Amino acid sequence: MLRTDHHLTPDDLAKALRSDAAEGLTSRPKSLPPKWFYDERGSELFEEITRLAEYYPTRAERRILRERAGEIAAESGADTLVELGAGSGEKTRLLLDALSGAGTLNRFVPVDVSGDFLGEAAAAIGGAYPGLEVHAVVADFERHLHLLPSGGRRLVAVLGSTLGNQPPAERVSFLGDLHSGCTEGDTLLLGVDLVKDPARLVAAYDDPRGVTAEFNRNVLRVLNRELGAEFEPEGFDHVAAWDPDAEWVEMRLRSRTRRRVRVAALESTVEFAAGEEMRTEISAKFRRERIEAELGAAGFSLQEWWTDSAGDFAVLLARP
Missing domain, CATH: 3.40.50.150 (Vaccinia Virus protein VP39)
Incomplete structure (x- = not known):
């Protein structure tokens, strides 16, 4: 027997994404919750990550x-x-x-x-x-x-x-x-x-094939598609770093240049300095x-x- 309860609608998800983006893109430092990685393409990329030698x-x-x-x-x-x-x-x-x-x-x-x-x-x-x-x-x-x-x-x-x-x-x-x-x-x-060992931890989030980097940048494509944003994903570098005090790995996106990004659904423009980083995930150990x-x-x-x-x-x- 199969039954389904619906406590979320597509409109609920759209509102949540707008809210998270509005808060995260204007915070200091900028951040986005990792749950927005997982559209269809993001889920496919994560499945590929789980098969990488580095990702144990x-x-x-x-x-x-x-x-x-x-x-x-x-x-x-x-x-x-x-x-x-x-x-x-x-x-x-x-x-x-x-x-x-x-x-x-x-x-x-x-x-x-x-x-x-x-x-x-x-x-x-x-x-x-x-x-x-x-x-x-x-x-x-x-x-x-x-x-x-x-x-x-x-x-x-x-x-x-x-x-x-x-x-x-x-x-x-x-x-x-x-x-x-x-x-x-x-x-x-x-x-x-x-x-x-921090080297093993960071390697699990920064594979040499660049699959994790593509997964990280995919969140910008989600913002482009769902919020009418104008991010250029290839203009951002993937960063994975170990925080020894918090004991977690952070994933970030680092803007290569100074840029202004229009986000139509928020009726706003977001500014990034050259080298500015936006946190997209923490993974506590x-x-x-x-x-x-x-x-x-x-x-x-x-x-x-x-x-x-x-x-x-x-x-x-x-x-x-």
Whole structure:
């Protein structure tokens, strides 16, 4: 059985993009949220990034889930998998297979901002798991956690180190909102990238083939298409840098020259100095004590901690 709840319309997304662009392009320093990377072309580029030799997180997380999915199913006892930032690939199915094998799986709740992508992914899962209730939710999980389906014993999965795209205060707020919607039987499954050699970290976000650079510049094409902006993407250099104090990798776009960019939907012109940088993503890296403290501040207790053999990545299970 397949049903879909819509808490976002294309007009909602358009308004959100205008709001984020208006705020980010006039701030100092300039910034844009990373969620706007993922139009159709951006999603294709990210899939290509995950196959690059330099980009280890996806492979490491998949390896942990392949080895530990049975333990996750047993520890959680979940009958419902809620996936924030839904996927349709191997990681999702590893969890579904484990819960099904444990004899508890009844329902899958994929959540994503893209209704088209979500519809395709939900239909594929429904076809692969006959009898599974698939309750898709078109929503921004940073805003609509209180609207997610409740009931049963839920395993809420936030994979792909998605949590690392938020600064600390926002992470704790997000985790707190998650906690507010949890019941005693729910569990939280997080995938987090770990602190390691900065050279390896930066290489994962600045590959020599330039795929990540193209992915980064694609956000300017999104602004051009959706907001009538007049960015010249090739006039911006991709920058990836490690911040040792914040312990995160920043991706930025650096203007090669002084320029004025008209943004029709905002009825404004944005000025860039030569060499001025606009931040497009942070990707925080974690130590166990740090994520455990943040979980604790939000009301969660860390129950299990699994890493790959190299210690590059961690998947953890927490309870409210």
